[in-house]
Amino acid sequence: MSGKVVLVGAGPGEAGLLTVKALEFIRQADVIVYDRLVNPALLKERRPECELIYVGKEPSHHPIPQAEIEQILVNQARQNKLVIRLKSGDPYVFGRGGEEGETLHAAGIPFEVVPGVTSAIGGLAYAGIPVTHRDCASSFHVITGHLKEGSDPLDWTSLARLDGTLIFLMGMTQLPSICANLIQHGRRPDTAAAVVEWASRSRQRTVTGDLTTICAKVAEANIGAPGLIVVGDVVKLRDKLNFFEKAPLFRKHILLPRARAGRSELAAQITALGGEVTLYPGIRIEKLTDRALMNAVLASLPEYEEIVFASAEAVTLFIEGLLEAGKDNRALSGIRLTAIGKLTKEKLREYGLAADILVSRRSADIIRQACAGNWRQGTKALLAGSEKHTAQLADELGGAAEFASLPLYREVLETERPVDLSKFDAVCFSSSASVEHLLSVLSAEEQARLRSMKLLSIGPMTSRTIRKQGLEVYREAKAAQPESLLAVLLEEAGEVMPS
Ligand code: SAH
Numbered sequence: 001m002s003g004k005v006v007l008v009g010a011g012p013g014e015a016g017l018l019t020v021k022a023l024e025f026i027r028q029a030d031v032i033v034y035d036r037l038v039n040p041a042l043l044k045e046r047r048p049e050c051e052l053i054y055v056g057k058e059p060s061h062h063p064i065p066q067a068e069i070e071q072i073l074v075n076q077a078r079q080n081k082l083v084i085r086l087k088s089g090d091p092y093v094f095g096r097g098g099e100e101g102e103t104l105h106a107a108g109i110p111f112e113v114v115p116g117v118t119s120a121i122g123g124l125a126y127a128g129i130p131v132t133h134r135d136c137a138s139s140f141h142v143i144t145g146h147l148k149e150g151s152d153p154l155d156w157t158s159l160a161r162l163d164g165t166l167i168f169l170m171g172m173t174q175l176p177s178i179c180a181n182l183i184q185h186g187r188r189p190d191t192a193a194a195v196v197e198w199a200s201r202s203r204q205r206t207v208t209g210d211l212t213t214i215c216a217k218v219a220e221a222n223i224g225a226p227g228l229i230v231v232g233d234v235v236k237l238r239d240k241l242n243f244f245e246k247a248p249l250f251r252k253h254i255l256l257p258r259a260r261a262g263r264s265e266l267a268a269q270i271t272a273l274g275g276e277v278t279l280y281p282g283i284r285i286e287k288l289t290d291r292a293l294m295n296a297v298l299a300s301l302p303e304y305e306e307i308v309f310a311s312a313e314a315v316t317l318f319i320e321g322l323l324e325a326g327k328d329n330r331a332l333s334g335i336r337l338t339a340i341g342k343l344t345k346e347k348l349r350e351y352g353l354a355a356d357i358l359v360s361r362r363s364a365d366i367i368r369q370a371c372a373g374n375w376r377q378g379t380k381a382l383l384a385g386s387e388k389h390t391a392q393l394a395d396e397l398g399g400a401a402e403f404a405s406l407p408l409y410r411e412v413l414e415t416e417r418p419v420d421l422s423k424f425d426a427v428c429f430s431s432s433a434s435v436e437h438l439l440s441v442l443s444a445e446e447q448a449r450l451r452s453m454k455l456l457s458i459g460p461m462t463s464r465t466i467r468k469q470g471l472e473v474y475r476e477a478k479a480a481q482p483e484s485l486l487a488v489l490l491e492e493a494g495e496v497m498p499s
Contacts, residue, residue: 002077002078002080002108002109002110003030003076003077003078003079003080003081003082003083003109004077004082004083004109004110004111004112005073005076005077005083005084005085005100005104005109005110005111006025006082006083006084006085006111006112006113006114007085007087007091007092007097007100007101007111007112007113007114008022008025008026008084008085008086008087008091008113008114008116009022009087009088009089009090009091009095009114009115009116009117009118010022010034010037010038010039010042010086010087010088010089010116011088011089011116011117011122011200012088012089012117012118012119012122012123012126012199012200013037013039013088013119013123013198013199013200013201014039014126014200014201015039015041015042015271016271017117017122017200018042018116019114019115019116019117021114022114022116023045025082025084025114026042026043026045026046026084026086027045027046027047028047028082029046029047029050029082029083029084030049030050030051030076030081030082030083031050031051031052031053031076031081031082031083031084032046032050032051032052032053032083032084032086033053033055033069033072033073033076033083033084033085033086034052034053034054034055034056034085034086034087035055035056035057035086035087035088036056036057036088037056037088037089037226038086038087038088039201040417041277041278041279042086044279044282044414048284048286052416053072053076055068055069055072066096066099069100070099070100070103070104073085073100073103073104073109074103074104074107074109077104077107077109078109085097085100087116088116088119089116089117089118089119089120089122089123090115090116090117090118091113091114091115091116092113092115093118093120093142093169094142094144094169094170097113101113118142119169119199119200119226119228120142120167120169120228121140122199122200123196123199123200123228124167124196124199124228124230126196126199126200126204126244127194127196127199127204127206127228127238127242127244127245128206128237128238128239128240128241128242128243128244128245129194129196129230129234129235129237129238129241130234130237130241131165131167131230131234132164132165132234133233133234133237136232136233136234136236137163137164137165137232137233137234138163138164139162139163139164139165140164140165140166140167140232141159141162141164141165141166141167142167142169143159143166143167143168143169143171144168144169144170144171145168145169145170145171145172145174145175145178145229146169146170146171146174154181156181156182156184156185157185157186159181159182159185160181160182160184160185160186160187161185161186164232165230165231165232165234166182166230166231166232167228167229167230167231168228168229168230168231169228171227171229172195172223172224172225172226172227172229173225175195175214175215175218175229176215178229179193179211179212179214179215182211182231183211183212187211187231188211189210189211189212190210190211190212191210191211191231191232191233192208192209192210192231192232192233192234192235192236193208193209193210193211193214193229193230193231193232193235194206194207194208194209194214194229194230194235194238195207195214195218195223195227195228195229195230196227196228196230197223197224197225197226197227198226199226199228200244201276202249202250202251202252202253202274202275202276203251203253203276203423204244204245204250204251205221205223206238206245207221207223208235208238211231244274247273247274247275248273248274248490248493248495249270249273249274249275249489249490249493249495250274250275252270252274252275252276252425252426252489252493253275253276253277253278253423253424253425254270254275254276254277254278254424254425254426254427254428254489255278255280255419255421255424255426255427255428255438256270256277256278256279256280256427256428256430256434257279257280257281257427257429257434257435257437257438258279258280258281258282258283258434258437259283259430259431259433259434259437260283260311260411260433261283261284261285261313261411262312262313262343264277264279265482266428266430266482266485266486267279269482269483269486270486270489273486273490275489278419278424280415280419280438280441281413281414281415281437281438281440281441282413282414283411283412283413283414283437284411284412284414285313285409285410285411285412286409286410286411286412287317287408287409288387288407288408288409288410290407293406294321294325294406295325297382297404297406298321298322298325298327298331301331301332301335302334303380304335304380304381304382304404305335305336305374305379305380305381306335306336306337306338306371306374306379306380306381306382306401307332307335307336307337307338307381307382307384308338308340308367308371308381308382308383308384308385308393309337309338309339309340309344309347309348309355309384309385310340310344310362310383310384310385310386310389310390310393311340311341311343311344311385311386311389312341312343312344312346312347313386313408313409314344314384314385314386314389314408314409315339315344315347315348315351315384316347317408317409318384318406318408319351321408329351329352329353332353336356336357336374337353337354337355337356337357338355338356338357338358338359338367338370338371339355339357339358339359340359340361340362340367340385341359341360341361341362342358342360345358357370357371357374358370359371362389362393364393364396364397367393367397368397368400371400372400375400375401376401378401378402379401379402380401380402380404381401381402381403381404382403382404382405382406383403383404383405383406384406384408385406385407385408386407386408386409386410386411387407387409387410388410388411389407390405390406390407391405391407393405413437413440413441415441419446421446421449421450421453422449424453425454425492426453426454426455426456426474426489426492427450427453427454427455427456428456428458428485428489429455429456429457429458429462429465429466430458430462430482430485431458431461431462432461432462432464432465434462435462435465435466435469436465439469447469450471451471451472453474454474454475454492455471455472455473455474456473456474456475456476456477456485456488456489456492457473457475457476457477458476458477458480458481458482458484458485459476459477459479459480460476460480461480462480463476475488475492476488
């Protein structure tokens with residue numbers, strides 16, 4: 001039986017510019033075959049079992065032949081898999097998506113297409129350039145700049161005559177010849193032009209000029225591929241429409257080592273302010289399937305006076321286990337529920353359960369302070385959390401009550417893509433665990449490199465852990481809160497926190 005191939009557009013670069021349908025397919029994929037310009041952050045959304053096949057074409061390396069890529073798609077689909085062919089921008093805009101579709105059609109493999117935001121339009125929007133405008137451009141033309149030596153297929157006479165916006169993709173090495181041809185065939189030499197490198201990513205750079213000056217300016221700024229070349233008066237609107245490059249954290253790339261699995265609020269806030277975040281190492285949850293332990297705990301549930309939930313994930317997995325065993329919330333009646341962390345409390349609420357006690361952090365001292373009043377010799381309390389949480393808490397809380405551990409999952413550090421430390425402006429440590437996680441995955445050489453980087457810390461405890469590793473804290477947040485860390489990032493960028 002044959003699977004299916006979906007040609008999916010990944011958008012111009014910023015992760016948020018993916019369509020809802022594309023995200024759904026990435027989350028369901030058995031295999032993702034992806035290109036160089038696809039933002040790797042999008043791949044994090046895949047299932048743990050999903051296989052990744054990189055078929056990127058490095059500009060200076062021998063590319064994987066198109067026929068081979070098409071063969072990979074056919075072979076994978078024939079193994080009854082859902083194959084996502086993830087391509088930058090829109091799959092049919094110079095993405096060779098049409099050819100891939102033809103091959104799949106010939107092989108009798110079902111396929112569909114999820115259009116994407118093309119860099120030709122969306123990328124330019126991020127540089128403050130609208131492709132059309134009532135006053136100056138009533139059409140736009142997207143043209144390949146990838147001109148084969150000696151056989152220029154472009155009809156320059158017609159192109160130069162168009163008064164719409166001209167957009168060249170894959171044209172960076174041909175920029176001088178593009179400008180010369182347009183002028184030679186009659187386009188005004190003072191026609192505005194711009195080049196946008198890495199559009200919509202935090203490293204986006206834009207250079208503007210006209211057909212006579214743009215080449216020198218691009219060379220001077222050392223701007224290269226991937227780049228969009230745009231010719232036309234719409235470029236002049238950039239002064240008014242340039243929202244992205246004016247964002248407070250624009251061009252700031254932050255390394256954010258994860259402390260725990262799940263959504264990172266801080267990452268979302270940095271991105272919203274125009275910065276780019278790499279979550280490294282990431283953390284994946286691996287559910288533990290010790291049914292026997294779960295069943296034993298559920299059978300003796302009435303004996304427990306208290307359940308301590310160490311994380312939101314623990315709540316979800318516990319309730320799932322309860323339901324799978326044919327029980328529900330009523331089995332928890334009369335049991336005191338303690339939530340460690342706000343997110344844990346909120347998760348309980350989602351399941352219709354109110355936490356009796358909220359403990360701000362997973363620190364034995366704080367937990368003891370909050371709970372000791374309820375604990376006597378012989379109080380039976382269940383610790384539900386990750387393998388590490390339950391072992392640590394049982395150890396640290398010692399004989400304060402009679403603890404039983406229910407490890408529900410394991411946290412696995414995600415490091416399959418190596419990280420290049422040189423591209424980051426700062427590292428934000430949001431807890432001691434984030435420090436430990438990063439150091440555990442870096443080589444000795446990379447650890448040494450951290451010494452010359454700006455290490456930002458959320459608070460005194462995290463700073464202590466950083467220093468214990470022989471590293472220096474560049475700045476510490478005033479209050480041990482993510483917002484306070486964000487304020488430090490903004491100050492570093494010469495901005496103040498927007499109210
Ligand atoms: N299907 C893609 C284009 C693929 S061809 C799309 O719709 O956007 C690859 C070319 O696209 C690159 O050489 C470059 O010219 C352009 N490109 C793609 N993403 C880009 C980006 N983020 N910034 C600048 N140029 C980009």
